[in-house]
Amino acid sequence: MATQSVIGTKNKKGQVFADPWHMMNEAPRTPCFFTGSEVIKEAIRRANVDVMIAYPITPQSEAAALIGELFAEGYIGDYFRGESEFAVMGQCAGAAFGGARVFTTTAGPGTMRAMENFPMWAGARLPIQMIVTCRGINSPLSIQPDTLEISYLMNTGMLVWHAESAQDFYDWMLKGFMVTEEPDVHLPLALCCDGFFVTHTKDMVNLTPVDMCLPPYDPYRAPVPCMDMECPPVRMMRDPFVMKSNYISYATHASWQQEIWAAAERSRKHTIAWLDGLIEVENPDADVLLVASGTAVSQGREAKVLLEEEGIEVGIVKIKVLRPWPHEEIREATKNAKHIIVPEFNVTGWLAKEIRATIPNSERVTGPRVCGGMTMPPEIIVEHIKGALGIKVAAMAGRGS
């Protein structure tokens, strides 16, 4: 096995395999005005991906097609359109079992179609990175932004991160490979963003140098053998556990599941280092604390400005990582808050439920929710907060009374 470092040598496109920490944290950045989809392409250009498998679904189709262009330019080992999301996630698994760094993108119904694969990915310890550009999954058919699908991903054993902006997305995609490929983690990552709001809007994003890329994935650091016949095959077991209804079988399955969740726990230390914490806290001593993930954080920031103009002080907690869940961080950040406001883009309020299950005096948690593609104007958040504080507000136009 190669023990020599590849750092400093070049790939076939002439990019230097950089020390990832240097590349992400010290190397000069160039500001660019890009759509979220273009940002995904630029991150992958620098990620040294072996295999990307694509399938069209709004709002990730553009990003998935742009990565095809990268393949045509020679930046990716292989790329093709699969036949469905269920098949694509199987193809991603096959490529990852074979020792490749694998990337894919999906959204909404695609996520749901593929669902059987995700606990399998986690169970097989495949560090696949999947971008989820969330959209509605309800009937009647919707392509609008809605984050309900994230709640389904949260119990698959995958790591789940929720980006607020295109800049988050760019950085976290590259850092995501570093976290998931750690031998003590080696789990798949669902890197989510709110479709359209992030994918289809232009934003200033600071990019790392185009002539630097991540070092290649080394499948021989994995905690499970790579299926390439480069290490000796062994008979895995005398009786496949699926056949047995006995204690040893149950204990094996149980400990395997526990190990997956333990691996997710072990990702904390790496994620904290790379993302500078699982959450980000601003003004935690305010009586009113906005706690959110994704673009709901941005809307919360706007609401904060409006409220401060009226002399109402507001703190903000941005949750970056949903799995592993930042339990301690959230308890600590919310300990002084009297009102915890959780704005969400989904009908069930899964984030508010998670938070309620985490903290004492959970009746403090309320939140405005929109769904089905509705936007969340900061005024809705402002109105909700005033309501919580017992301040009388005039009914908003168009909402009836």
Added chain:
Amino acid sequence: MSLERIKIAPEMFDIMPPEYQDLVQKATYGNESRGWKDIGTSKELIEEHSLCAGCPESMAFRYILASLPNPEDTVMVGSTGCTSLVFPHVGIHNIHSLFGNQNAIASGLKRALTVRFPGRVKDVVVLAGDGATVDIGLDMTLQAWFRQEKFTTICFDNELYANTGGQESGLMQKGFVAKMAPIGKHFEKVRLPEIARESGCHYVVNCTVSKPNLIEKVVKNAIYIAREIGPTYLQLYTPCILEIGKNSMEGLQEMRDAEKPTERFAYREYISEPAKELIAEMTAKEKERKAALKKQLAGQNA
């Protein structure tokens, strides 16, 4: 795989399980002319199995594993079903992930191995039941063929869902009464061999596993053609003796009955033109090699 890799450090030899010692010393890795005749004199790549006693799937497994031309660089992909009870005992890397997605897994796997090992042979072989291949996984079976993915698909056709207790499957015969077909199956056995040909497979064989030499031939052809040209498909009758009410000793006869000229498993083969050329070329080369060897031996003896 470098054959060096499976060697055991001498100091460790005696603490390794005997089956592994055997694998290192007596398995036929690295020998292209390996075949079914090695069974009994070499270490097989299947250790045991937990199939029903006398299940023809076990014969099929042994013949196929003995016939792989390149086991040291072959990765197999299975699916859920009776076959998944055997794979944990197999001495080459194999993947089980979900029920029916085997050809999707194999597509990704083959491409990853091609990216990672340019210029080296890495064969991928799928082995799954008829339910996996034809019913739940049909989409992925066909799409892999449409895309001309370079791996072999083998279907163990026992004409029903054995592992879940004998339910109707698409490859079941019309009229057969089974679980979930309480008044007999309504439609004909799906003609997957014909569909395979139309879908772009370069080599398609429909037969039983009654004859090991035949299995060796078709497995080798299928793998060589998949390696060089495109997808290949073998549909092998491996009757589920349990569900059709046969005894352990009766599997072989059942296969012999089913392969009679008018029966549904009479030997049928399709081979595309480029595949034909490849096999002719390989046969000619092999002949040359053997002739040269003979000459050399004759020279030594003279």
